[in-house]
Amino acid sequence: MKIDRQMGIISHLVNKRKTTAKELSELFKVSTRTIMRDIDDLSLAGIPLYVMKGKNGGIFLMEDFQTDKPPLTQSERLSIESGLKSRYQVLEDASTFNAILKLNATNTYSDFEIDLSLSQGNLEIRTLIFKLLEAIRGRVKIKFSYINSQGLVSQKNCEPYRIVYKDRSWYMDAYDTDKARFSVFKVARISELTLSDTFSKRHFTPLPYDGGAWMNENKVPVILHVQKIILDRFVELLGYNAIKPINSDIYEITYPLNDNDWGYNTLLAFGKYITVISPKHFLKHFTNYIDTIHKQYPN
Numbered sequence: 001m002k003i004d005r006q007m008g009i010i011s012h013l014v015n016k017r018k019t020t021a022k023e024l025s026e027l028f029k030v031s032t033r034t035i036m037r038d039i040d041d042l043s044l045a046g047i048p049l050y051v052m053k054g055k056n057g058g059i060f061l062m063e064d065f066q067t068d069k070p071p072l073t074q075s076e077r078l079s080i081e082s083g084l085k086s087r088y089q090v091l092e093d094a095s096t097f098n099a100i101l102k103l104n105a106t107n108t109y110s111d112f113e114i115d116l117s118l119s120q121g122n123l124e125i126r127t128l129i130f131k132l133l134e135a136i137r138g139r140v141k142i143k144f145s146y147i148n149s150q151g152l153v154s155q156k157n158c159e160p161y162r163i164v165y166k167d168r169s170w171y172m173d174a175y176d177t178d179k180a181r182f183s184v185f186k187v188a189r190i191s192e193l194t195l196s197d198t199f200s201k202r203h204f205t206p207l208p209y210d211g212g213a214w215m216n217e218n219k220v221p222v223i224l225h226v227q228k229i230i231l232d233r234f235v236e237l238l239g240y241n242a243i244k245p246i247n248s249d250i251y252e253i254t255y256p257l258n259d260n261d262w263g264y265n266t267l268l269a270f271g272k273y274i275t276v277i278s279p280k281h282f283l284k285h286f287t288n289y290i291d292t293i294h295k296q297y298p299n
Helices: 002-016 019-030 032-044 074-091 094-104 120-140 226-238 262-268 280-296
Strands: 050-052 056-062 140-147 154-167 169-176 181-188 190-198 219-229 243-245 249-258 276-277
Touching: 002 019, 002 032, 019 032, 019 276, 032 050, 056 249, 120 140, 120 154, 120 169, 120 190, 154 181, 219 262, 226 243, 226 249, 249 262, 262 280, 276 280
Parallel strands: none
Antiparallel strands: 050 056, 140 154, 140 190, 154 169, 169 181, 219 249, 219 276, 243 249
C-alpha cells in the first residue's frame, strides 16, 4: 500500500539519513519513478527531504528531523494509526499524513487494516469530501443539487455537520434549512456544491447508522431464497440470525427493501443467485422492472 511504502521510506531515512531512488525501488519492489513520486508527496506533506544529483548525490533527510514516540501503548498506537491510514486513503491530506508519521515511530505493522482507497473513477468524490469538510470545519452553509433515489432533482440549502462512511457509501449529516430539520444526504448524489455564509452551530444529535427506523422507512420485508455461493454477502449485511437453511445449498432470508427502482437494483446486483419468494406485490413489481430492462435489448 502507498502509505505503508511512504512510511517505510521515512523509517529507512531516519536510520540511514541518506539513500537513493534505486536502493528504495529495490527495497520496496517498485519503479524508481514511483519512488520519486513518493518523495514529492513526502516533501509536499512537510517532510524535510532534499535530492542531490551527481556522484555523491542521493535522497537525504535533514539532520534535525525526529520522530518522537508518543506516550501510547503499542496496541493503542496501532489502532489509531489504522484509523488514520483509512482516512488518508480517502483524503491524502498532509495533516493526516503527519499524524501517521508521528505514530509510526517503529517498523511494527498493524494487524488490522481498513482499505477505503478510492478507485481512479471515484477521485471526484475525494474533492467533494474535501469541500464538505472545509464547510464543516469553517461552519459554512452550503448549496447543492441533490438527486434522490427516485431520480428527482432538488436544490438544497444546508448547514453541514458530519461525514460518515457506511456500507461502501459516503453520507453527510446536515441541517436542511428549508425543511428545518436534520437530514442525511448521500455524497454521491450531490453536485454543483457551493459554499456561502457562516452559521452558528446548532445542538446536533447524529442520526444512528445502525439500521434504525429512519433507515428502514418505506421498506418492506422481502423473503428471498439465496444460493450458498453468495451467502457471505448476506451474513455481512444481516448476520447469521437472519438466515434460515432450506437445504445444503439454499437459504431463506428476510431482507428489508424499498419497493422501487432502488430496491430492485439492489437485488439485481446478486444476479441469478437469489429468488424473490414474497410478498406478491413486490415480486410483481420486480419482474415488471426486469421485463422493462429486457425490452431495451431486443433480439
